Amino acid sequence: MKDRITTDAAPAAIGPYSQAVRAQRFVFCSGQLGMDPATGELASGVEAQAERALANVRALLEAAGATMDDVVKTTIFLADMGDFAAVNAIYARHFREPFPARSTVAVAALPRAGRVEIEVTALVSEPA
Numbered sequence: 001m002k003d004r005i006t007t008d009a010a011p012a013a014i015g016p017y018s019q020a021v022r023a024q025r026f027v028f029c030s031g032q033l034g035m036d037p038a039t040g041e042l043a044s045g046v047e048a049q050a051e052r053a054l055a056n057v058r059a060l061l062e063a064a065g066a067t068m069d070d071v072v073k074t075t076i077f078l079a080d081m082g083d084f085a086a087v088n089a090i091y092a093r094h095f096r097e098p099f100p101a102r103s104t105v106a107v108a109a110l111p112r113a114g115r116v117e118i119e120v121t122a123l124v125s126e127p128a
Contacts, residue, residue: 009059011035014111020060025126027064031077031119032056033112046083046115050090053118058094061122070122071100077117081106087116 005020020029034049
């Protein structure tokens, strides 16, 4: 059984997918771009996009009854691996030890010409 998670504090899905899904104790957040949920516009620059993407992730987690501390796995998609250090520094400010497992991959392109997209999986203490 799965429950769809939605919030106006993160961008609406722009395709046939859910912002996030909760299945028992797991929360799976779809990849978040650095897009402002109110305007639909991407933030300017990779650092601002990374901050906004993580704010969107946080909003989805909160809507699911989870926190950043509940995140067990992240995947970061970069349009340019040259942005790794900048995104990594911002990422480090949003997570505490023990850090989630993580993959970072370079991709040919991201939706809306974004420079970074971040998806997470969280494990919450109590089932919904």
